[in-house]
Amino acid sequence: MECRARPWVSWMAAAAVMLGCMVGPKGLWGAEPYKIGGVFSITGSSSFLGDPEKKSLEMAVEEINAQGGIDGRPVEAVIYDTEGDPTKAVLAVNKLISKDNVLAIIGPSLTPTTLAVMPIVERVQVPLISCAAGIQIVEPVKPYVFKTAQSDVLAVATIYKHMHKHGIKKIGILSVTNAFGVSGRDQLVKQAPEYGIKIVKEEAYGANDTDMTAQLTKIKGQNPDAVVCWGTNPGPAVVAKNMRQLGLTFALYQSHGVASPKFIELAGEAAEGIRLPTGKILVADLLPASDPQKAVLTRYIAEYTKRYGGGVSGFGGYAYDAMHMLAKALKGTGGDKAKIRDNLEKISGHVGITGVFTMTAQDHNGLGPDAFVMVEIRNGTWKLLD
Amino acid sequence: MSEFLQFFLTGVTTGAIYGLIALGFNVLYNATDLINFAQGEWVMLGGLGFYTLSVALGWPLVAAFAIAVVLVAVLGLCLERIALRPVKKPEPITLIIITVGASIFLRGVAMRLWGKDPYSVPALTASVKPVRVLGAALMPQSLWILGIVVALMTGLHLFAKRTLSGKAMEACAIHRHAAWILGIPSERMVLLAFGLSAALGAVGGVIIAPITMCSYDMGTMLGLKGFCAAMLGGLGSHWGAALGGVVLGVLESLGVGYFSSGIKDAIAFLVLLIILMVRPSGLLGASAVKRF
Numbered sequence: 001m002e003c004r005a006r007p008w009v010s011w012m013a014a015a016a017v018m019l020g021c022m023v024g025p026k027g028l029w030g031a032e033p034y035k036i037g038g039v040f041s042i043t044g045s046s047s048f049l050g051d052p053e054k055k056s057l058e059m060a061v062e063e064i065n066a067q068g069g070i071d072g073r074p075v076e077a078v079i080y081d082t083e084g085d086p087t088k089a090v091l092a093v094n095k096l097i098s099k100d101n102v103l104a105i106i107g108p109s110l111t112p113t114t115l116a117v118m119p120i121v122e123r124v125q126v127p128l129i130s131c132a133a134g135i136q137i138v139e140p141v142k143p144y145v146f147k148t149a150q151s152d153v154l155a156v157a158t159i160y161k162h163m164h165k166h167g168i169k170k171i172g173i174l175s176v177t178n179a180f181g182v183s184g185r186d187q188l189v190k191q192a193p194e195y196g197i198k199i200v201k202e203e204a205y206g207a208n209d210t211d212m213t214a215q216l217t218k219i220k221g222q223n224p225d226a227v228v229c230w231g232t233n234p235g236p237a238v239v240a241k242n243m244r245q246l247g248l249t250f251a252l253y254q255s256h257g258v259a260s261p262k263f264i265e266l267a268g269e270a271a272e273g274i275r276l277p278t279g280k281i282l283v284a285d286l287l288p289a290s291d292p293q294k295a296v297l298t299r300y301i302a303e304y305t306k307r308y309g310g311g312v313s314g315f316g317g318y319a320y321d322a323m324h325m326l327a328k329a330l331k332g333t334g335g336d337k338a339k340i341r342d343n344l345e346k347i348s349g350h351v352g353i354t355g356v357f358t359m360t361a362q363d364h365n366g367l368g369p370d371a372f373v374m375v376e377i378r379n380g381t382w383k384l385l386d
Numbered sequence: 387m388s389e390f391l392q393f394f395l396t397g398v399t400t401g402a403i404y405g406l407i408a409l410g411f412n413v414l415y416n417a418t419d420l421i422n423f424a425q426g427e428w429v430m431l432g433g434l435g436f437y438t439l440s441v442a443l444g445w446p447l448v449a450a451f452a453i454a455v456v457l458v459a460v461l462g463l464c465l466e467r468i469a470l471r472p473v474k475k476p477e478p479i480t481l482i483i484i485t486v487g488a489s490i491f492l493r494g495v496a497m498r499l500w501g502k503d504p505y506s507v508p509a510l511t512a513s514v515k516p517v518r519v520l521g522a523a524l525m526p527q528s529l530w531i532l533g534i535v536v537a538l539m540t541g542l543h544l545f546a547k548r549t550l551s552g553k554a555m556e557a558c559a560i561h562r563h564a565a566w567i568l569g570i571p572s573e574r575m576v577l578l579a580f581g582l583s584a585a586l587g588a589v590g591g592v593i594i595a596p597i598t599m600c601s602y603d604m605g606t607m608l609g610l611k612g613f614c615a616a617m618l619g620g621l622g623s624h625w626g627a628a629l630g631g632v633v634l635g636v637l638e639s640l641g642v643g644y645f646s647s648g649i650k651d652a653i654a655f656l657v658l659l660i661i662l663m664v665r666p667s668g669l670l671g672a673s674a675v676k677r678f
């Protein structure tokens with residue numbers, strides 16, 4: 001039985017190899033691929049950003065190739081790891097430009113790494129679509145730098161709009177003393193007058209602090225209508241718990257920095273009733289059918305879960321959106337970088353994971369406040385607010 | 387007034403933890419003249435171990451508490467056996483550097499095992515309703531912390547003064563060679579001190595985890611604060627450790643409350659500097675304490 005099975009197996013293998021040659025990139029395409037660079041913090045302390053970004057980029061490339069590529073040419077992604085280190089990001093981008101001759105670069109994942117590589121892409125004029133949040137990446141506008149991640153400007157606007165609608169006028173701020181918290185605090189202070197909101201108390205805490213009752217007690221003394229906490233885990237969960245402990249009843253708003261199931265797990269019961277802005281991916285199944293992003297989100301979540309077994313987050317969407325917009329911009333350029341850049345600037349109404357993008361010469365992020373929705377945590381899950 | 391009381395109660399709670407960590411430093415220092423800079427890592431391992439046993443494996447809280455502490459104590463013994471005892475020339479500075487290395491190593495291992503995300507563990511009593519004291523809120527978990535710390539303090543005091551092992555340990559601290567000549571198994575005493583101080587750290591980790599959550603990198607700062615508390619109270623004095631911890635915790639809390647939230651960690655180190663300059667032996671320490 002075994003002796004007879006053996007030739008079968010080798011015939012099958014030979015057939016598979018031949019088939020593979022026929023449908024594989026070279027056999028099918030024949031044309032030179034368009035090379036795209038990717039630089040993400042795939043390992044290191046911010047791997048939770050870079051890892052889904054890398055996976056989503058690969059997924060987007062396969063989707064584009066499966067649909068016939070761009071002008072009959074396939075896309076090929078060359079991806080390097082920055083480990084979240086600006087120096088390594090610079091090395092990787094130099095390598096992508098000089099050795100791999102890429103047409104455009106997607107990434108890096110973080111604001112510091114993006115800021116480090118921006119001068120290079122500006123000098124050699126290679127389009128870059130960053131996946132980092134910092135507003136200073138696209139403000140002021142640099143010709144060759146774009147980004148897909150929402151800025152905290154929008155998150156603050158979303159929170160303030162909700163407050164304005166619900167008659168909240170006096171707030172306290174509690175922000176973490178790192179780049180994320182400081183930037184969020186600045187936006188909170190800057191935008192408050194626009195919405196008729198008065199900041200009665202401003203407090204801060206260290207990223208590793210384990211007790212915020214003193215700050216909350218001080219805020220309580222000013223009788224605010226609500227308090228806004230700006231930080232990433234675990235600080236905000238401690239704030240939520242401390243508020244319960246002190247028996248404080250005013251509303252608690254958190255930033256998009258905690259928009260993940262992990263926060264609910266950490267804060268436990270104290271998470272109930274907390275409101276925060278989040279990208280729509282977290283509440284895709286709650287969105288009304290009329291939402292333009294619903295179909296895109298559902299497809300992305302299903303495909304990502306199928307390929308990588310879950311762990312969908314909004315972060316992968318940054319790279320996914322970047323690749324699909326780049327594919328649109330590549331069309332008809334023949335690989336001319338200046339033309340790709342011009343086309344990126346003309347992208348209008350692109351429905352992505354992060355939001356609906358409309359780039360202009362003045363706006364290289366292209367997102368409106370509708371990229372965020374307000375949610376409230378109820379019964380340990382998200383509830384969409386209007 | 388209620389505001390001040392709130393700051394004070396918060397300070398006492400965090401201070402009790404610092405005191406407990408300081409106690410761990412002291413137990414080891416008393417027996418070996420050694421400062422173990424991996425002390426904060428025992429706290430971290432205690433907290434994360436408790437999380438794994440109680441939340442991930444679903445064990446009853448008491449069993450998870452006990453086993454987590456025992457496991458960390460065993461790790462403490464391993465550290466002494468594997469990393470410190472084989473040192474040929476046990477100069478204090480060499481040993482201290484080894485403990486610094488051990489702390490970095492343990493943190494790395496914990497990061498591999500538990501990842502970078504923080505974990506939340508349940509409080510020892512389910513109630514989240516605070517106890518009201520003159521308008522200030524006191525959590526049941528804070529009462530647990532204070533109770534456990536006081537019980538451990540008393541226990542250790544009795545152990546050191548009333549039992550043969552405790553006295554033998556102190557004898558080793560005074561002169562290890564002389565104690566050995568007198569028939570005290572000094573090596574075993576050192577081992578015991580390592581296990582005991584690791585266990586104390588682990589208890590600290592378990593009891594604060596419900597309040598602060600635990601993550602692989604929580605040990606460094608807690609260890610440093612504990613060290614400040616030990617220096618403040620006087621190295622080697624158990625009651626000094628408790629007092630130092632509470633003073634430090636209350637100073638921090640009042641600093642945040644009445645000055646600025648940004649200076650919290652600076653307070654600990656400022657206090658440490660002042661103490662080292664003005665009274666190197668600490669508040670309750672014997673004036674003969676050596677400085678490294």
